[in-house]
Amino acid sequence: MDIIRQYIEQIRPLDEQAMEAAQRRLDSLTKPPGSLGKLEAVARQVAGMTGSYETGKAGEGILGKKAVIVMAGDHGVCEEGISAFPQEVTPQMVQNFLNGGAAVNVLARHAGAEVICVDMGVCADMDHPGLVNRKIRKGTSNMAKGPAMSKQEAAQAVQAGFELVGGLADQGFRLFATGEMGIGNTTASSALLSVLAGIGPDQAAGRGTGIDDATWQHKQDVIRRVIEANRPDPHDPLDVLAKLGGFEIAGLVGVILGAAARRCPIVIDGFISSAAALVAARIAPLSVGYMLASHLSREQGHGKLLEAIGLAPMIHMDMRLGEGTGAVLCFHLVEAAMKIINEMATFESAGVSKG
Structure with a gap:
């Protein structure tokens, strides 16, 4: 593209x-x-x-204002029963972000950062003055039966993230963090890791929101079916992203590339954000220099994702919430380093x- x-x-x-x-x-x-x-x-x-x-x-100079960009989207693969939570949780949590009640809101207030909540593909009609609407469509397709999205849709989502960061940079934001929300997105991220890093689903897939052993095994089987059904080209990261990703993951790829293009630090959160970072790294290897890995998630594939990108986490806190919580927590460390x-x-x- x-x-x-x-x-x-x-x-x-x-x-x-x-x-x-x-x-x-x-x-x-x-x-x-x-x-x-x-x-x-x-x-x-x-x-x-x-x-x-x-x-x-x-508030000036090379860091300026801070923002955590929380992108949300739903996943058609939830039809396969791979999550402990129903898909309705995605719009409910988006509303929680907008009301300031989620963990990322608390930690962002503590860090003096703004939470920018973006609808990339939530399966609901949402109307809130604080919501940034970049919806591609209402959720990806079930990737166990075919591509999650078209290549054009993936590029459109990347473009939305890139342009969003550009607009924020024009407003004086200089330090960014990635965040996400989307029931089913650990399955998509595990599939991306499996293909791009060449490891099996048994090593790539974790327990996400806290699934039991039987569901975990089922999740691995679904990822194998997903890869077999789509046959993504590991040498074409946009092809992999379109077939196996999510709208919020693709949006975060654009956020990361946009921060790098504006020469701004981008703090990468946990497993899902790191999957987006791996795609960004494969699309534009120079973007890795602008990434700072925040923490090592308890999701089993996270360490392998960071290794594939070439990043080392700043902290180990046994976190696995997502939302951008680990990344926002590390805003303090970035600022401490500059002080x-x-x-x-x-x-x-x-x-x-x-x-």
Whole structure:
């Protein structure tokens, strides 16, 4: 698709000179070299993304305002009985996000971030002034019987995410997180992982919302049927996304590519968000440089997803909720890293002897 190629062309490599300047600054601070571990790595990477480690005033500079983009969509594969929760939960939880009552709302308020809730394909008519409507259609098709969506629909969803981030960046947002909601989306994400990373459904599929052993085995069997029915081309990530993904997953692919094109850090949440990140990485390898992995989910395939992308999580909290909760929690760590590099005294300024 021409529009996807245009997005790829807008993504540039990290700024090596800015990263070298950040490293020199980090090495001049009153601490042993490298002693702040991942905080230093994050500060250096953010400098490479944005072109500078100097953050400026609060709410300005390279970080600016913060947003977690929670994309929602329903999945036709729920017809196969792969979830512990009914599909009606998707619009109900979207309403909860809009009312400010979900876990991601609580953590976003704590982080001083905005929750942007987007309807990408919920199986309900939703009307709320705070809802961003980018609905492709009411849920994907049952991918156990054929493609979840057409390639054109997948590209349309990617475009929606890309343009959404562009609009937010124009409003001064500079730090983004991915979030999602969609009953059945761990099955779609497991199928994406299985094909793109070349691993079996028994390793890719987890227990999602908390299914029992029998349903877990059934979920693996459904994923095998899905892959057999669609025969996606692992060398064509848009083909894999269209056949096995979801509208909210495709939208998040666009969010990630959009953040990279705007040279903004994008904090990746859990299993579903990481499936979107893997697709984005295969579409545009340079986009990986703009990703920060937040946490390691308890969903069994998450570690394999991060490994396939080449990311390491900042925290291990045994979380498996989704919504963007782990990513928003890590906004604090990203900001802490930038405060360290900007506000900590150097050996010279503090009059401390350097070893």
